[in-house]
Amino acid sequence: MSVLVLAEHDLGALSAATARIVAAAETLGPVDLLVAGQDVSAVAAEAAKLAGVEKVLVADSAALASLSPEAVAALLARLAEPYSHIVAAAAATGRDAIPRLAAKLDLMPVTDVVAIHGPTRFDRPIYAGNAIETVSSGQSKHLLTIRASAFRPAASGNDAPIHPVDADVTSVARFLAAHRTESDLPELSTAQVVVAGGVSFGSAEKFALVAELAKVLGAAVGATRAAVDAGYAPNDWQVGQTGKIIAPDLYIAIGISGALQHLAGIQGAKKIVAINKDPEAPLMKIADIALVGDLFEVVPQLIAGLGRE
Amino acid sequence: MKILVAVKRVVDHAVRVRVRPDGSGVETENVRMSMNPFDKHAVEAAVQLGEAGHASEIVVVSIGPKQSNDVILTALAMGAHRGILIEADGRIETLAVAKLLNAVVAEEQPDLVLLGKQAVDDDSNQVGQMLAGLLDWPQATFASEIKVAGDSLEVTREVDYGRATVGVSLPAIVTADLRLNTPRNAALPMVMKARSKPLAVRPAAEFGVDLTPRLKLEKVSPPAERVAGRKVADAAELVAAISSELTELEAL
Ligand SMILES: Cc1cc2nc3c(=O)[nH]c(=O)nc-3n(C[C@@H](O)[C@H](O)[C@H](O)COP(=O)(O)OP(=O)(O)OC[C@H]3O[C@@H](n4cnc5c(N)ncnc54)[C@H](O)[C@@H]3O)c2cc1C
Numbered sequence: 396m397s398v399l400v401l402a403e404h405d406l407g408a409l410s411a412a413t414a415r416i417v418a419a420a421e422t423l424g425p426v427d428l429l430v431a432g433q434d435v436s437a438v439a440a441e442a443a444k445l446a447g448v449e450k451v452l453v454a455d456s457a458a459l460a461s462l463s464p465e466a467v468a469a470l471l472a473r474l475a476e477p478y479s480h481i482v483a484a485a486a487a488t489g490r491d492a493i494p495r496l497a498a499k500l501d502l503m504p505v506t507d508v509v510a511i512h513g514p515t516r517f518d519r520p521i522y523a524g525n526a527i528e529t530v531s532s533g534q535s536k537h538l539l540t541i542r543a544s545a546f547r548p549a550a551s552g553n554d555a556p557i558h559p560v561d562a563d564v565t566s567v568a569r570f571l572a573a574h575r576t577e578s579d580l581p582e583l584s585t586a587q588v589v590v591a592g593g594v595s596f597g598s599a600e601k602f603a604l605v606a607e608l609a610k611v612l613g614a615a616v617g618a619t620r621a622a623v624d625a626g627y628a629p630n631d632w633q634v635g636q637t638g639k640i641i642a643p644d645l646y647i648a649i650g651i652s653g654a655l656q657h658l659a660g661i662q663g664a665k666k667i668v669a670i671n672k673d674p675e676a677p678l679m680k681i682a683d684i685a686l687v688g689d690l691f692e693v694v695p696q697l698i699a700g701l702g703r704e
Numbered sequence: 705m706k707i708l709v710a711v712k713r714v715v716d717h718a719v720r721v722r723v724r725p726d727g728s729g730v731e732t733e734n735v736r737m738s739m740n741p742f743d744k745h746a747v748e749a750a751v752q753l754g755e756a757g758h759a760s761e762i763v764v765v766s767i768g769p770k771q772s773n774d775v776i777l778t779a780l781a782m783g784a785h786r787g788i789l790i791e792a793d794g795r796i797e798t799l800a801v802a803k804l805l806n807a808v809v810a811e812e813q814p815d816l817v818l819l820g821k822q823a824v825d826d827d828s829n830q831v832g833q834m835l836a837g838l839l840d841w842p843q844a845t846f847a848s849e850i851k852v853a854g855d856s857l858e859v860t861r862e863v864d865y866g867r868a869t870v871g872v873s874l875p876a877i878v879t880a881d882l883r884l885n886t887p888r889n890a891a892l893p894m895v896m897k898a899r900s901k902p903l904a905v906r907p908a909a910e911f912g913v914d915l916t917p918r919l920k921l922e923k924v925s926p927p928a929e930r931v932a933g934r935k936v937a938d939a940a941e942l943v944a945a946i947s948s949e950l951t952e953l954e955a956l
């Protein structure tokens with residue numbers, strides 16, 4: 396039993412999700428961590444520090460620069476043979492590459508794993524998290540994507556050996572442009588505190604209040620689909636069934652009704668604070684702390700009050 | 705180009721499903737069913753490509769029980785030309801769905817296959833990527849914009865850091881995200897017309913694909929319930945409550 400984990404990284408830094416995936420994967424067997432990309436030696440050095448990693452494999456080539464699913468799946472297919480499990484985060488790269496790889500290897504993958512019960516039994520949410528299915532697999536190999544938010548991160552302090560591997564793959568899709576959301580706030584998917592706003596803010600200018608409060612708290616910003624569709628927030632801030640799945644210790648939802656597709660993204664939140672003028676809003680009924688009030692009055696007071704503390 | 709669109713009949717997105725007390729699955733008897741929302745965006749994208757003069761024929765395919773007819777008719781009313789229903793009952797895993805679609809691609813020879821990014825029942829987010837793997841075609845998943853550029857497409861995708869634009873040459877697989885377009889509601893005359901469009905019904909067995917599930921479904925359980933906590937009276941009380949939560953977090 397041994398596990399190949401695909402590291403997530405962006406802009407020369409290992410993503411915080413990777414430490415969580417490594418910790419989850421370690422329960423399945425010894426972990427080799429694959430860092431694929433172009434000029435990724437700094438990422439590989441970071442990866443080698445994660446506790447539980449036996450060795451780091453580095454596939455460094457221009458064809459892997461944009462981590463296209465075609466190139467990543469081809470690379471994983473070549474490395475797959477000795478491993479019982481191939482695991483990635485349920486984030487952009489893994490979601491795209493793991494099912495493609497599975498079809499090539501004629502295997503049925505298990506995606507969005509939120510709990511591991513031994514090497515062949517896994518829980519995954521269905522119906523926007525309104526049900527959890529437990530599946531087991533008798534296949535020769537197990538291909539998984541794991542929700543980082545459902546697991547604790549691995550410790551650091553390791554010094555695993557780094558081995559280069561053959562990175563000669565062809566990338567068929569051409570990468571044309573990245574449109575990045577510039578923000579100095581913490582990364583949403585792994586933030587400890589998240590402040591999120593809904594469409595009721597009414598404009599992008601007013602939605603900036605959410606970011607202002609987040610800054611005071613050192614929190615990340617989230618948004619509902621309605622707020623993103625209206626153009627108040629960028630798409631990568633969307634939380635929910637079709638956006639990011641998060642599990643912060645504290646989630647502060649402002650003017651958010653709590654549609655089931657939104658709740659799908661915050662089921663792992665430890666504490667929920669809700670501010671809404673409607674006490675009957677679904678989110679108000681599951682919040683740990685609820686305040687009935689007008690967000691345009693409440694939020695400036697929170698910014699001032701918490702800024703002082 | 706010729707476009708194939710895969711559409712799935714699912715429990716309507718507005719229905720809050722209940723897990724069966726015996727843990728065998730969720731209750732799907734007597735609940736409202738409709739086309740997977742993501743697939744509506746895929747159909748709309750195909751129809752818009754047709755209206756812009758890029759698509760000569762749009763074929764929709766659905767795999768499922770007889771009643772999946774409904775979602776094919778919806779797609780035909782939106783503007784697709786022809787439908788294929790592959791009849792299969794019970795549990796068909798994504799790998800088998802992808803293999804059936806692969807067989808349809810071999811027959812139909814489309815230049816583009818459009819799918820939804822995920823189905824809102826099983827939330828697998830797999831079929832498009834799997835079909836691309838089986839065909840060894842390029843894939844552009846989670847699309848929020850599709851532009852035709854000669855014999856390739858420029859697709860803008862929703863990714864973790866924002867958006868990314870990729871160029872894929874045809875034939876290719878594209879999966880639709882919700883911001884791709886606004887699906888039309890077909891007017892009554894289109895709904896009437898849809899009934900006269902060709903719709904082939906074929907048993908899954910005809911395709912020679914092994915449909916035996918690979919995964920064993922052990923049980924389905926409800927998620928942990930959340931219950932209402934306390935109400936605070938005003939912003940000042942909320943400031944105090946949030947501060948004490950943060951102090952607790954720092955202590956950990
Ligand atoms: C362990 C397990 C148990 C299951 N139990 C049941 C059960 O009891 N009853 C039941 O009805 N189902 C059951 N299923 C559902 C299963 O058969 C799904 O239909 C299949 O796994 C596809 O998943 P998805 O729709 O979430 O795919 P996704 O990958 O999320 O779908 C993406 C896209 O693929 C296309 N697509 C997917 N399915 C079809 C289709 N059938 N026809 C045409 N296009 C399609 C659509 O364009 C869709 O937007 C089970 C699945 C598993 C893994």
Ligand SMILES: Cc1cc2nc3c(=O)[nH]c(=O)nc-3n(C[C@H](O)[C@H](O)[C@H](O)COP(=O)(O)OP(=O)(O)OC[C@H]3O[C@@H](n4cnc5c(N)ncnc54)[C@H](O)[C@@H]3O)c2cc1C
Nearest residue numbers: 593594595619620621635636637638650652654657672690
């Ligand atoms: C297939 C599918 C996938 C989806 N995926 C997602 C997803 O990933 N994420 C997501 O969020 N949504 C998703 N949705 C959309 C979801 O169903 C809801 O429409 C959306 O979450 C609603 O956003 P909202 O809470 O901002 O808006 P609304 O539901 O309109 O709620 C606004 C709330 O603000 C309150 N309010 C108004 N004014 C004030 C004020 N002045 N002060 C205080 N409170 C006020 C109102 O009382 C109300 O509760 C999806 C939908 C579908 C069909």
